[in-house]
Amino acid sequence: MTSRERASLEIDGIVQGVGFRPFVYRLALRFRLSGWVRNTGQGVQIEAEGEGGDLLAFCHALRDEAPPLAVIGSLKIENLAPAGGEGFVILDSAKAGTGGEISPDCNVCDDCLAELFDPGNRRYLYPFINCTNCGPRYSIITGIPYDRPATTMAGFAMCDNCLAEYHDPLNRRFHAQPNACPVCGPRxxxxxxxxxxxxxxxxxxxxxxxxxxxxxxxxxxxxxxxxxxxxxxxxxxxxxxxxxxxxxxxxxxxxxxxxxxxxxxxxxxxxxxxxxxxxxxxxxxxxxxxxxxxxxxxxxxxxxxxxxxxxxxxxxxxxxxxxxxxxxxxxxxxxxxxxxxxxxxxxxxxxxxxxxxxxxxxxxxxxxxIRLYRGEPLFLRRSRGYVPRALALPGEQASVLALGAELKATLCLTRGNRGFLSQHIGDLKNAATMSSLEESAVHLQRLLEIGPELVAHDLHPDYLSTVYGQGLGLPCVAVQHHHAHMASCMAENGLDGETIGVILDGTGYGSDGTIWGGEFLVGGYQGFERRGHFAQLRMPGGDAAVKEPYRMALSALYRLHGDGLFRQPLAVCGQVQEGDRPLFLKMLEKGINAPLTSSCGRLFDAVSALLSVRHRISYEGQAAIELEALAETGSPSEPYPYLVTDGGVLDFGPAVAAICSDLATGRNRSDIARAFHRTVAAGIVEVCGGIRTASGQDRVVLSGGVFQNRLLTEDVADKLAASGFKVYCHRLVPPNDGGLALGQAVIAARFLQET
Missing domain, CATH: 3.90.870.40 (DHBP synthase)
Structure with a gap:
């Protein structure tokens, strides 16, 4: 007597275009199962029948032995009545709803690499070799379903040898859409x-x-x-x-x-x-x-x-x-x-x-x-090879198109409990980059079959992405920049409820119309309160202060010395010519073209210029990057003094004064830079301690571009953990603005849910 069983299996995730159906076919032959497998709009569907033990082993092997590029999102199994039949077949694709995912572009697999350098192989030194376990995917797909006619390989008709591979379920090039060789492929x-x-x-x-x-x-x-x-x-x-x-x-x-x-x-x-x-x-x-x-x-x-x-x-x-x-x-x-x-x-x-x-x-x-942080990978840019892999969201939500910010722009589309971040698009400062964002938005919606219900964009009214979003004819939600950073870190760590958010970056449009960037927030996806921030400095010259850090150093010195600024025996004072100094002082005194900012990034710029590390920059973040590099060569020492007011304002004016004194006495600049990093970390932990006392919150998320600074981030995280906080950092998306769209999407969906 035998005990035959039959099961229906529905699998979603990255299971199309990665050799999943021939993999299922080979498993079915191994376990002596009958039935079929096919692609659907959501993933892969299987019906398999055989001995109970064989069927169970088959189900385990689906997860344990999946092809290299496959990512199984969910696997649902339903028992069916045995139907008999012989053999296992691969059926034509069936269109059944939406929900499929696309594989990222991937490196050459070991098998193809061996063929590439094998003089006896017909693809020897062929620069477009690939199979279902490797090769281009996302970059060549023009539409769905993912078949050769919907790729940029459509114009290359396969030769007889390639066609034979393409139609053989036991060949690793079975339905490899970019399949080609020197006879029939690209050159x-x-x-x-x-x-x-x-x-x-x-x-x-x-x-x-x-x-x-x-x-x-x-x-x-x-x-x-x-x-x-x-x-x-x-x-x-x-x-x-x-x-x-x-x-x-x-x-x-x-x-x-x-x-x-x-x-x-x-x-x-x-x-x-x-x-x-x-x-x-x-x-x-x-x-x-x-x-x-x-x-x-x-x-x-x-x-x-x-x-x-x-x-x-x-x-x-x-x-x-x-x-x-x-x-x-x-x-x-x-x-x-x-x-x-x-x-x-x-x-x-x-x-x-x-x-x-x-x-x-x-x-x-x-x-x-990527760089390592505390022994774990940290994205500085998430793009080729990882996009458009899905990210798990805290729960099911409405479909949102989130447009990110102005710098390091990415998009985020959501469907159910998954978010799909786009590739890195760039800084939206010109028509070419904005056009790229628009193309990416349309392409992702088509590939993932997502029709967004609303649009999320930055609170800044003048961003090109804001203008674009407001012209799409969908309901729009404006999301404050630093709130989005906090929500991004919460979402990727699966957090709900409220947390403390320490958000440090260069620039973000604040709810009060000033430039934020050194923020202590308390809240969640529904909203936030600003419980503290870095003491404000003026940015003399506005945007010019970003490219010329000496301006921020002089602004920090003005807070200490007022009109006596240029009488200080500091090299940075020489960056402004004698004749220009009265106008510079008037900018600071009257606030003319000198907006206020609480930016941590601008504070790092100021100290970098004080130490003559970098008075002017040629790329974003250069002053802070080189200050960190200098600090890494310094010896650990006690932090400089700082002040924390009752309102949670973290004032590093005393630290700036102490740095100037150390410069005057000839202290090693690398030791000064290291002490400054420790000072910022100590101040952050103290402010968080005060917020915990007032709110009861002991969870802290760290986000914003400044947390690309390994030295500072490790110091902050270690000190917070030692003080009893539960600390959450980024791992799956960048802490900089490249991960911001994820937070926008979750906030906007929660807003829709509650209205």
């Missing part, structure tokens, strides 16, 4: 600045150009990179000059982990991050005396490295032999170029040659960037 070409084809083998000619110190624009999976020999100082300097990028560090590409470890201190976890299918850029501490040219990351103790993330990068890295600068192919403040004509137009003044191909990129995706 490389090398062109000059005018778009004329350069004769010869494109890869070999490009490698030769790189060895000669020339700059090559390389078309990748999500856009163009600019490549140059990282050990050639003149070539790196030329790239900086042409790209008009004075000092911001360049990312680099290395062939393998051993190579990376010869240039940086790479921990086991950092090695795993580098080697993952997502292939992010990972920031790691420099080793002394490397052959890498100093202009790659000037004034910075860290290098950003990535390992090859697509077949062409593998061929370039192995063919070149040494590290290559591999930086985003764009002009200052513009998004990465991804269309061929656009790349020629934008980058012809930078690149000498263009290593391109005839497979279109449908969705631009820049590289992801």
């Amino acid at each position: 490389l070409s090398l062109v000059d600045r005018a778009g004329a084809v350069v004769a010869g083998d494109p890869l070999e000619r490009a490698l030769a150009a790189l060895r000669e110190g020339r700059i090559v624009a390389v078309k990748g999976v999500g856009g163009y990179h600019l490549a140059v020999d990282a050990c050639n100082e003149a070539a790196v300097g030329l790239l900086r000059h042409r790209k008009k990028r004075d000092e911001k560090p360049f990312a680099m590409l290395a062939a393998d982990l051993d190579s990376v470890r010869s240039f940086v201190q790479c921990s086991e976890l950092e090695g795993r991050l580098l080697s993952g299918v997502e292939r992010p850029i990972v920031l790691m501490r420099k080793r002394p005396q490397t052959p890498i040219a100093e202009p790659v990351a000037p004034g910075n103790g860290w290098f950003g490295f990535m390992l090859p993330g697509n077949p062409l990068q593998h061929l370039l890295a192995h063919g070149f032999g040494g590290p290559l600068v591999m930086t985003s192919g764009n002009l200052s403040d513009e998004p990465i170029a991804y269309r061929d004509d656009e790349a020629l137009r934008m980058l012809s003044g930078i690149a000498d040659l263009f290593l391109t191909n005839d497979r279109e990129i449908h969705t631009r995706t820049d590289d992801s960037v």
Whole structure:
């Protein structure tokens, strides 16, 4: 006697386009099951029948042995009456509702990599090799369902050999939509600045150009990179000059982990991050005396490295032999170029040659960037390799389109209890980036089949994203910037109710119309109260103070010395010429073009300029980044004095005065910088202690761009934990504005729920 059982299984998550159906087919054969599997609008549906023990083992294996790129969101099982039948088949897709997910773009799998470098394989050195376990996904999809006609591979008809693989359920290229080979697939070409084809083998000619110190624009999976020999100082300097990028560090590409470890201190976890299918850029501490040219990351103790993330990068890295600068192919403040004509137009003044191909990129995706914090990964940019993976929300909610902020813009779309953050879009300061945001909003809605019920945008009325959102014809919710930061950290940590939010960043439009950035909030998704903030400073010159930190240093000194500001024996005072000083003082005295800010970022700028680390910057956050680097070389010491008023105002005026005294006595600048970091941490913990006494709250979330500062964040988190607080930080989304849209989406949905 046998006990046959039958079950219906519904699986959602990233289970389409990743080899899930042939995986199910092979499992069914192994466990001697009959039935079928098919794609639906929500995921994968299975009916399987066999011996009870075999069916149970099959269900366990679905989770335990899932394909490398599959992410199972939920698995629902329903028992059915046995129906008999023989064999197991893969049925055509059925459209049944919405709810599917799309796989991110992924690195080459080990099997394809072995074929890529096997002279006996028909795909030997083919730069577009892929299978269902690897390759481009999100960047090439034009619509749904995810079939070849709805990708940028639609124009490439498969040859007989590729078609045979594509239709064989036992082949790892079964229904691999980008499947191709040298006979039928995309091809490389090398062109000059005018778009004329350069004769010869494109890869070999490009490698030769790189060895000669020339700059090559390389078309990748999500856009163009600019490549140059990282050990050639003149070539790196030329790239900086042409790209008009004075000092911001360049990312680099290395062939393998051993190579990376010869240039940086790479921990086991950092090695795993580098080697993952997502292939992010990972920031790691420099080793002394490397052959890498100093202009790659000037004034910075860290290098950003990535390992090859697509077949062409593998061929370039192995063919070149040494590290290559591999930086985003764009002009200052513009998004990465991804269309061929656009790349020629934008980058012809930078690149000498263009290593391109005839497979279109449908969705631009820049590289992801990660650093370690307290032994855990921390996103600085969440993009290629991770998007559009779903994030769990605190509960079911209305569908929202959240538009983020002005800097480091990302979108967030929600459906049910999941949120989908877009790739990094950039700073919304020009029409090109705003157009990219609009395209991404439309594309994500179409791919994920989400029709938002309302729009969330920043409280700032003049942001381009605010204007765009208000023109979509949907109900809009304006969300205060720092409230969104707090909610973002709460949401990714699965918190509900109320918490204390310590939100530190550079700029955010406050509820009172001033510029916030050093905030202590109490609240949740429904609302918040501002329970404290950093003491306000004026920003002389308005936005100019962001690019010229010396202005913030002088503002901090004005609070201490008033009209005697320029009589102080400090180097920073020399940044303003004698004839300009009366006007500068009047700005501070009258508040003319000198708005008030509680920004922590501007406070770090002020101290950086006081220590003559950075009086002017060439990229966002440079003064604070270099101040942190200086502090890391200093010795731990007691914090400087500070004041906390009854209203929760944290005043670092006494610390600034003490710093000036230490400068006068010749104290080591690195020790001053380290003491300043400890001072800010101590002040934050004291204010949180006062809020806990008044509110009873002992949970603290840390968010905002300042919490990219590893030294400060570790100090704050450790001190809060030692004081009995439960501390929550970011892990899944960036603490900077790149994670802000998640918080906006949850707040807006809660607002709709309660109205």
